[in-house]
Amino acid sequence: MVKRKTTFLRINKNTGIESEISTATAAEPIKDRSIIEGIKTALNTKKTRKYYALFCTGINTALRISDILKLRVSDVETGYVHTTETKTGKRKQFPINDGLKAVLVNYIREFNLKGDDYLFFSNRKDGVRNIKYIDQSQAYRKLKEVVENLYPEIHFSTHVLRKTCGFWLYNYTKDITLVMHALNHSSVAVTMRYIGLTQESVDNAFNGLNL
Secondary structure, three states: OOOEEEEEEEEOOOOOOEEEEEEEEEOOOOOOHHHHHHHHHHHOOOOOHHHHHHHHHHHHHOOOHHHHOOOEHHHOOOOEEEEEOOOOOOEEEEEOOHHHHHHHHHHHHHOOOOOOOEOOEOOOOOOOOOOOEOOHHHHHHHHHHHHHHHOOOOOOOOHHHHHHHHHHHHHHHOOHHHHHHHOOOOOHHHHHHHOOOOHHHHHHHHHOOOO
16 A cells, blocks of 8 residues: 655745645555455454454444444444434434444443443443543554554554445445445545545556456
């Protein structure tokens, strides 16, 4: 995976001279299944099981990290995700695929979580789990440490989970409009950029057409 920098032009107000500025490296979806499996294996230990379940939830639901962390057991125990998006205020309901369902069932059983408990609970000395969930910065730090130690070529952010889900959803359906709606984007162009569908991808598709 190649790190990609976004650039833009800055105009000096005094001289009128244009200069190119590079922004921080843009996070991209994980497009290699073997890398996804490598990350899952590394996270699937007793010590990091919470982050394993979090990673699997992110790459299988396309939810923003802020919405994932607020999920309670009752939001997923029916086999569907039930949530209201923080950013848009839209109510979402969609089925949990079999792979993620198995992960969550085992995770809930392992930690003996109940309906009102947060799935990704913050550890408390008094053992009360339904008071607080882990915050975004903690989730980011833990996942980044594991991902970038294994694959230093990946520039990790929590957006990687949502982007990866969008990319593989498109790879499975080849329906960019469906993915746009799943991500609640305003346009196809936004979705294409978000999941890393570049002109190179389009060129490769035409090169392989050969009707």
